[in-house]
Amino acid sequence: MGNIILVGEKRAEIMNYTEKKYLKSLNWFRGIAIIFVVLTHVYPISFSDDTAYVVFSVFNNGTFYFVFIAGYLFWHLKDRFEYKTYLRKKIDFVVLPYIFVYLSVLILVSIASNFYELPWVVNILEPLKQEGIVWHMLVGGKGPNPPMWFIPMICIFFIMSSWIYKLSESKIFYFVFIVSLSFSVFSFRGPENIYPVYSFFHYLGVYLFGIACKKNERVIFDKASVMVTPMLVLYLIFTYVDVVTGFGAEKHVFFSIPTDISDIIVNYNQASKVFGALFFLSLFFLIEKKNEKADFKILNTLAEYSFGIFFIHWYWILVTREITKRLEFTQYNGIEFYIMVILTFSMSIISIKLLKRITGKKSRQFCGC
Structure with missing residues (x-):
C-alpha cells in the first residue's frame, strides 16, 4: 500500500511539473543557449590554434539550442x-x-x-x-x-x-x-x-x-x-x-x-x-x-535579456575586438577572448536596459525583450 502511495506521489510530482506555465529549467537553458551563441561569435583568436578550434567546436552552433527551445x-x-x-x-x-x-x-x-x-x-x-x-x-x-x-x-x-x-x-x-x-x-x-x-x-x-x-x-x-x-x-x-x-x-x-x-x-x-x-x-x-x-540568477538574467543580446551582441563584439586590438591584448594567451566575452555581455545588457528605460512598455518592439 505504501508503494502505491509513493508511486502516486511521484506521478503527481511529474504531472505538477509538466503542467507549469513557467518552466525554470527552460529559462536556465535559454541562458545557456545565449552563452553558446555569443561565444561562437567571439572567436578565440588569442588562443593557440588547437585550443581555439576546441573552444570554437564546443560552443559553435548555439543556434541548435535556440531552435530546440x-x-x-x-x-x-x-x-x-x-x-x-x-x-x-x-x-x-x-x-x-x-x-x-x-x-x-x-x-x-x-x-x-x-x-x-x-x-x-x-x-x-x-x-x-x-x-x-x-x-x-x-x-x-x-x-x-x-x-x-x-x-x-x-x-x-x-x-x-x-x-x-x-x-x-x-x-x-x-x-x-x-x-x-x-x-x-x-x-x-x-x-x-x-x-x-x-x-x-x-x-x-x-x-x-x-x-x-x-x-x-x-x-x-x-x-x-x-x-x-x-x-x-x-x-x-x-x-x-x-x-x-x-x-x-x-x-x-x-x-x-x-x-x-x-x-x-x-x-x-x-x-x-x-x-x-x-x-x-x-x-x-x-x-x-x-x-x-x-535558482541560477546569472542564467535567469541572461535568459531575460537573451533576445536583446542576440540582436545587438555583434555590434559590441566589433567594438571590443577593436579595443583589445589597440591595447594589444592579443599578445597574452586567451586574455583577449575573456575580455571580449565579459565586455560583450555586460555592454549588451547595459545597452538593453538603457533602451528599455527609454522605450518603456514598447521595449520588446525595439529590442525583443
Missing part, C-alpha cells in the same frame, strides 16, 4: 495557439526589433560607405538585387550583423506554424521528426548563411526535436537522473570526434546525396548538440526536481 516552448503553449494572434505577436516582438536593429544599421552603412571603405556593401538604389538593402533584410547573413541570418529563417517557422501544429498532432509526427532530424545531422549550413529556406529545412528536425521532448517531458523529468550522465558522455564523445575530424559545422555546405557509403559526411557538431540538448534538459530537470527553490 523554440520548438519546446511552441508545444508548451500549444493550448493558446491561434495562428493570426501568434503571427501578430511574432511581428511585434521579432520582426519589428529586427527592422529597428538591422535596417537602421544598413542605412548607416550605405551612407558611410560613400566616405569610408567598409567591408560591407549595402545598395539602397537597387534594393532587391544582391547586396541591396531589401535583399540584406530578406537573407540577414551577409552584412554588418551576420547573426541576423537567424531571423529570416525563424520567420519561416512562424509562417509555417499552423502546419507544424497540425503535423505535431498527427500520427506521422514521429516519422517526419526522425527523417527531419536525420537530414539535420547529415547536412550543413549554407555558405554565408544567406539561404533562409534551406536553413529552415536544415533546422526543422531540431525544432521538431524540441516539440518531441515537450511531448515526452514527463518521461524525461522522471528519468532525468538516469539520462544526465550518458547524455553528457555522448555529448563529449561527439564533440571530441568533431574536433578530431576537423569538420565542424562550418566546413561543409548544403547537403549532397551520397553515391557510396564512404561519401556520407556526418555533421558531428550538430549530432553533439542533440545529446547536449538532452543533457542540459535532464540536468536542469534533475536540479529542479531535487530542489524546487533552486
Whole structure:
C-alpha cells in the first residue's frame, strides 16, 4: 500500500511539473543557449590554434539550442495557439526589433560607405538585387550583423506554424521528426548563411526535436537522473570526434546525396548538440526536481535579456575586438577572448536596459525583450 502511495506521489510530482506555465529549467537553458551563441561569435583568436578550434567546436552552433527551445516552448503553449494572434505577436516582438536593429544599421552603412571603405556593401538604389538593402533584410547573413541570418529563417517557422501544429498532432509526427532530424545531422549550413529556406529545412528536425521532448517531458523529468550522465558522455564523445575530424559545422555546405557509403559526411557538431540538448534538459530537470527553490540568477538574467543580446551582441563584439586590438591584448594567451566575452555581455545588457528605460512598455518592439 505504501508503494502505491509513493508511486502516486511521484506521478503527481511529474504531472505538477509538466503542467507549469513557467518552466525554470527552460529559462536556465535559454541562458545557456545565449552563452553558446555569443561565444561562437567571439572567436578565440588569442588562443593557440588547437585550443581555439576546441573552444570554437564546443560552443559553435548555439543556434541548435535556440531552435530546440523554440520548438519546446511552441508545444508548451500549444493550448493558446491561434495562428493570426501568434503571427501578430511574432511581428511585434521579432520582426519589428529586427527592422529597428538591422535596417537602421544598413542605412548607416550605405551612407558611410560613400566616405569610408567598409567591408560591407549595402545598395539602397537597387534594393532587391544582391547586396541591396531589401535583399540584406530578406537573407540577414551577409552584412554588418551576420547573426541576423537567424531571423529570416525563424520567420519561416512562424509562417509555417499552423502546419507544424497540425503535423505535431498527427500520427506521422514521429516519422517526419526522425527523417527531419536525420537530414539535420547529415547536412550543413549554407555558405554565408544567406539561404533562409534551406536553413529552415536544415533546422526543422531540431525544432521538431524540441516539440518531441515537450511531448515526452514527463518521461524525461522522471528519468532525468538516469539520462544526465550518458547524455553528457555522448555529448563529449561527439564533440571530441568533431574536433578530431576537423569538420565542424562550418566546413561543409548544403547537403549532397551520397553515391557510396564512404561519401556520407556526418555533421558531428550538430549530432553533439542533440545529446547536449538532452543533457542540459535532464540536468536542469534533475536540479529542479531535487530542489524546487533552486535558482541560477546569472542564467535567469541572461535568459531575460537573451533576445536583446542576440540582436545587438555583434555590434559590441566589433567594438571590443577593436579595443583589445589597440591595447594589444592579443599578445597574452586567451586574455583577449575573456575580455571580449565579459565586455560583450555586460555592454549588451547595459545597452538593453538603457533602451528599455527609454522605450518603456514598447521595449520588446525595439529590442525583443
